[in-house]
Amino acid sequence: MKLAELTWQDAGEVSKDVVVLVPTGSLEQHGPHLPLFTDSYLATAAAEAVEARIPDKVLLVPCVWLGCSGHHLSFSGSLSASFPGYEDTLVQIVESLLPHGFMKFFFLNGHGGNGDSNSVVCRRLKADNPDCVFGNRGYFKYIPDSVLKSTMTGPLKEIRHACEAEASMMLHLHPSLVRKDKLRDDGLVIDPEINGLTLHFDEVTEEGSFGYATQATAAKGKALFEAAVEGAVKELTALAEGFVLKGI
Amino acid sequence: MKLAELTWQDAGEVSKDVVVLVPTGSLEQHGPHLPLFTDSYLATAAAEAVEARIPDKVLLVPCVWLGCSGHHLSFSGSLSASFPGYEDTLVQIVESLLPHGFMKFFFLNGHGGNGDSNSVVCRRLKADNPDCVFGNRGYFKYIPDSVLKSTMTGPLKEIRHACEAEASMMLHLHPSLVRKDKLRDDGLVIDPEINGLTLHFDEVTEEGSFGYATQATAAKGKALFEAAVEGAVKELTALAEGFVLKGI
């Protein structure tokens, strides 16, 4: 079900076993070839596809589209929440629904930069509501490594930023918004290797994207997107239906 | 222009005379007959209609759909931001764009409950950026009183909540989301009159709406909506083109 379209009476009748599903995106630069709303388009599309397949198991909330994008702000048009503000938005959504009996909440993320805060939010909510279930994961994490490897043709077999994978999924879902004439390979890495540094995108790219976007095709995008949705559907179904904990 | 669809390079080339236009809505109960997202649907529609008419004068930001709806939270499905969280969201949107030269910002509001905070946000931003221009107004405030009076047939000639006017505009814009069989007149008032009290919607209504929704028609909705858009286009054009201050 889509919460936006329900009346309050409808909402009151929804089974409390459903997973409240909150897509989280961003509005931030995605290189010269993808629109600023890319992460929100993709997270929304993934969440809507999940809802379309298991409508009685999830309650879909509209996309929280303002993400944590401080590392992109030197590129015009990029918007960023503050960390506390972003976290508060997610917390308030959940705390509005808790008194009405909803117990299971999942943030389906479309922007890597939201990951730290999505995790913190779940931990804060869990501390206050230990009997409820909170989870978060990037929609793209549901794509099995095997599918990444078999589908992607560029040297990087993973999701980065405005990369082969994101550009492909945008070609699949919103082809008119992709500047096909501006698709571009980009990305800089530290030499020698030093793990764990926090770098801005004007340091690690030339024009804002990271990966091999020139390899993007709609067909690849369809393969990746479907794999993501399939994985999410499987795990969110399990979450709606219940799970047990057993010894390692 | 729609910010969501631009690339960062496009955004960098936008004229700095444009008005950055941010619609603000809510996801809250709208009686038994309108969907929870009503305010966001209407604010978004108004803002998009403005953008469609003067695309080179406004830069449209996606709708901030999580509003200040604490007075509706006892109705299932309603979501509310905290006041500080809501304000922070608006402030961060503006502060992301200020360093890139944008100077004029306007919040086009679709939910009365956001009004206090939209005003506070403009005042906070103005204090820090006295040379920039900040404004906010309900899209429905652009409807002239004369149009309200000539269009509405119920006893209340004003916009309230899930009322004749809102239901009419939803019938005009999203007819499939209106529960026509559940349209209902509702509303309670204090006796004797005491102005200024803060009351929740479970105190001042029986089922969540306030006004004469049974009077709603799509034709009325079209008249009201068009009048709102026309008024907003006129004033936002003036804002983009510049104004002077002259003595009373």
Next chain:
Amino acid sequence: MKLAELTWQDAGEVSKDVVVLVPTGSLEQHGPHLPLFTDSYLATAAAEAVEARIPDKVLLVPCVWLGCSGHHLSFSGSLSASFPGYEDTLVQIVESLLPHGFMKFFFLNGHGGNGDSNSVVCRRLKADNPDCVFGNRGYFKYIPDSVLKSTMTGPLKEIRHACEAEASMMLHLHPSLVRKDKLRDDGLVIDPEINGLTLHFDEVTEEGSFGYATQATAAKGKALFEAAVEGAVKELTALAEGFVLKGI
């Protein structure tokens, strides 16, 4: 009753039906002719006059004199609270009294710039204490339009800032603090009209006041002030005595 003058044992014996009445003012520029404390003088005077007439129906708290005056800070001597600090002051006053059984709270405002926050405070308090009653209104809002129109002689028949009405009431209540030789008409408006903009007083005035202060007389001030007190007494009496909600 005046809370300041009670002992804690007196306070413990006050009927819990009383309205706790909190005047809110400011210390901010009021043109070349009125003192910085004008709003606090007037809000205090109004609240004290109400208490004098219905002493057993209200519990008068001292004036919260530091208001939200950021739009006046470029004029020397003006002081402003932050929005969160101002709100916290009001909230703490109420939360100190709630555990002792007080149930009805009303902020009688003397400074337009406090209005957004007075409303937000009532909404925050109501969310946490849904069975209590919270309200706020400008004392000047109790003056009927008919009285404004019959009393004021300048072109603006409403309360603005250090205007005909405020200067008149100061001449009535604190004549020695009015610089009669400096009374001045002032005020600038946007051309063409654009509603909803947030402007500072150094933008919309030449020397800080807005209105036709040269029209001010003590007699007018008495008429306006008495009308305000009469209206407030009537509604606060109703609030102390209880009200019902009935269908529109």
Next chain:
Amino acid sequence: MKLAELTWQDAGEVSKDVVVLVPTGSLEQHGPHLPLFTDSYLATAAAEAVEARIPDKVLLVPCVWLGCSGHHLSFSGSLSASFPGYEDTLVQIVESLLPHGFMKFFFLNGHGGNGDSNSVVCRRLKADNPDCVFGNRGYFKYIPDSVLKSTMTGPLKEIRHACEAEASMMLHLHPSLVRKDKLRDDGLVIDPEINGLTLHFDEVTEEGSFGYATQATAAKGKALFEAAVEGAVKELTALAEGFVLKGI
């Protein structure tokens, strides 16, 4: 000068060598014999007396009457700020005046419970404005020990709470507000001695006061009050006129 009574033009002409003087009080229980506003009455009286003697050396701000009184909240009628809210009020007063050139700020305290925060506020302000001067002290601290000893007749030769000294000063300044028939000795101490514990007034008193209030007289009150004012005048004059730092 009294800031409240100035216009903004007056304020602009004040010498920037003056000490901005902010009295801080409370509204909290003072036993069965003194009114809730006692600390604010006394701090205001002391600050006004200082201003009356050296009007060109101080700029008197109205009393910040809502203090940090959490330890009295179990007594009806007591009000308390939160610590951050109280601190913010003081900080905002100062930060409103700093841009207009004022450089010297002093909080004259009338309530022991404000002491921690008055100190923290000065430290926060000093960190941000190292070239300005910030200070705070209880008005009662200016009374020399010798005067306390020669004036007070009860066993405790110091200022406590609603005690011989405070009751005496209230008899001197506001005799009609003292419940002479309810003057009472009160106070409990830890046995065995343990320094540094934080205790509430419902733990360390029977009815709210601490000290030998039955010893209070207006004559003692006059002697103590005058000594306090004399000491404050001397040091604040030095502060207005400037000081140097020299080696120990």
Next chain:
Amino acid sequence: MKLAELTWQDAGEVSKDVVVLVPTGSLEQHGPHLPLFTDSYLATAAAEAVEARIPDKVLLVPCVWLGCSGHHLSFSGSLSASFPGYEDTLVQIVESLLPHGFMKFFFLNGHGGNGDSNSVVCRRLKADNPDCVFGNRGYFKYIPDSVLKSTMTGPLKEIRHACEAEASMMLHLHPSLVRKDKLRDDGLVIDPEINGLTLHFDEVTEEGSFGYATQATAAKGKALFEAAVEGAVKELTALAEGFVLKGI
């Protein structure tokens, strides 16, 4: 160099190329066999070992031992910072040193639960200081997978909580604090698999540890610890000496 042991004059003479190294730990339950301070003991030991090997390349700050441990609080003795408080501690440490010219900061983490906040802190600091370098990583992440696999004998070849690896390192570094008679294998997993859930340690363990602690030996601990230190020394040396960014 160890900051704790320097004077301010020493600190002033330290090369500004050094990496300011801040170990972050916790005080939280580590099963029936390891002490509450385990993470802080290990992070401190790792950081001190790094400092001992490259003393002129790092400036060692004392361990921030109060970590983000909300998921352990149901076990007695566990302490947890709030997320904002923990982050503020790290930010303030850095912001105290920035004005003195230090440019490179690295948080060496010993507690997985600090990871989200360590990342957020680096991102917040980077946003305000884009020309400085901020990084964070678990000390245990420097252990190559090959070493984990060749050293650990239990089924889990990774670092979990009070597990084979942590117990081994504690046997190597602080053998007297390990309750050898209470070493225990523990841990529960979700069935069917659902990624991304936030679970507390009283849900995913029987007595607080996760892993095969009965496999622990001091020799394994030495091997793992030395590998971690070696890896950290290598990367932090590179950070002190400088790096470049080159195209992928």
Next chain:
Amino acid sequence: MKLAELTWQDAGEVSKDVVVLVPTGSLEQHGPHLPLFTDSYLATAAAEAVEARIPDKVLLVPCVWLGCSGHHLSFSGSLSASFPGYEDTLVQIVESLLPHGFMKFFFLNGHGGNGDSNSVVCRRLKADNPDCVFGNRGYFKYIPDSVLKSTMTGPLKEIRHACEAEASMMLHLHPSLVRKDKLRDDGLVIDPEINGLTLHFDEVTEEGSFGYATQATAAKGKALFEAAVEGAVKELTALAEGFVLKGI
């Protein structure tokens, strides 16, 4: 008992009559002769000495070493918490233990600059937990005046900063960390006397210390330290064993 070394099962068995003892220090400049960690070394040493003498009466928490040191930040290497961050750290430590039944908490302070906040923290905690006991005191306050006077040979018979007393205790406890060749007398005072000013250490000293450090000896340090520990042991024992309140 030392909390750091306990397991959670040990902690669960600790008597709830114990005083949870939290030393608070700083890392800040201590003149040219003492290391930055001086306050933390001394507070830790005092707390550990107390624990060694009455191990079954106190539960020792590791030192909160990041203090409120804003007044020292102009000296390189000094670190300071923010006031809210410092307070939050202390509050969270206590609030982690309260649910497990601990009732008595004491902050043993080693840095004067923490005093305001240690007091505020106790007041905040007491307001929320009126049945628990909270206290705070400088370890040095337990030294009787008579001991200060009989032991110290310089003109100042009190503890200041990096002074005769602190340098002596460091010579007693950590002689290798004292720069004996740099011991120095320092300190500036206001002339004429003005009490209550907030001054930074770069204003009131020449090189950071205040007092007669050239008079320091290890023997004096031993005498002062032992007196402090003896006093603290006596009062904390009383706190663990219980106390009553009796009339003055």
